[in-house]
Amino acid sequence: MASALSDRLSRIVKEMRGQARITESNVTDMLREVRMALLEADVALPVVRDFIARVKEKALGQDVVGSLTPGQVLVSVVNRELAATMGDGVSDINLAAQPPAVILMAGLQGAGKTTTTAKLAKHLIEKRKKKVLTVSGDVYRPAAIEQLKTVTAQAGAEWFPSSPDQKPLDIARAALDYAKKHYVDVLLVDTAGRLAIDEALMREIQELHGALNPVETLFVVDAMQGQDAVNTAKAFKDALPLTGIILTKMDGDSRGGAALSVRQVTGAPIKFAGVSEKIDGLEVFDAERHAGRILG
Ligand code: GDP
Secondary structure (H helix, E strand, C coil), X not given: CCCCHXXXXXXXXXXXXXXXXXXXXXXXXXXXHHHHHHHHCCCXXXXXXXXXXXXXXXXXXXXXXXXXXXXXXXXXXHHHHHHHHHCCCCCCCXXXXXXXXXXXXXXXXXXXXXXXXXXXXXHHHHCCCCCEEEEECCCCCHHHHHHHHHHHHHHXXXXXXXXXXXXXXXXXXXXHHHHHHCXXXXXXXXCXXXXXXXXXXXXXXXXXXXXXXXXXXXXEEEHHHHHHHHHXXXXXXXXXXXXXXXXXXXXXXXXXXXXXXXXXXXXXCEEEEECCCCCCCEEECCHHHHHHHHHC
């Protein structure tokens, strides 16, 4: 286990005590450690480079006051920049739409879309007092439709039936129609995922987006995906106007660098974190806490 970034920096800067400023000459070694810490946390390389450049710019010329060392000052600059990059205070779900507000769930297979759809349903019922309907557009995997039915029941939401012989677009339209007639506040649409990016699937979800006009298009991504999360995020961002990110499997032992990568690539806010397989394992994303986790 690598030691915490602050320890490593303090080792480097031992000889530097008494320097009053962070300068080009004393920052280089420290930034190398920051870079290592980010790479160890599985932040993607181009994202790391970009981030380091920003930190360097902010750190240079910072006064080192009182009992602080240059290392401590740099750690706080890094922390602040990480938290600011990952969080922008927009955390909850936007429901500012003529009901039913539609939420489209996007992501690779296995990312946790179906589980997260039910978690979100529970959240919206309990915290926002909404009437929630879920529907699955995953006509390729009958088991996925059944899975959504099961977890929706656990969430205490209503489930709209669909079957593999239907077209996703028809399912979505039927669900929307039902939602309107039954005064549903929020319609959560779970979609098919592939193990890798797939053009036909991207077209399908784009069509769904066009037909449903969702108020939220959420990209669900597995925090354990590490470096690959960047490519996945890019592909979904190019296909859809993402409005938010949900990072799943944060209870795993990854340092969660994917959060920084995905946030930077999509520009969309990270709204929630999945923290267990259970239906109540969804937390509002806390950027500051997560910054600390990434830095180790
Ligand atoms: P989908 O293919 O994207 O719909 O993914 P699923 O919802 O079926 O989830 C895939 C697996 O990940 C399942 O075994 C879930 O229980 C698990 N899972 C989803 N979210 C989390 C989470 O936040 N933490 C943990 N530990 N497991 C999760």
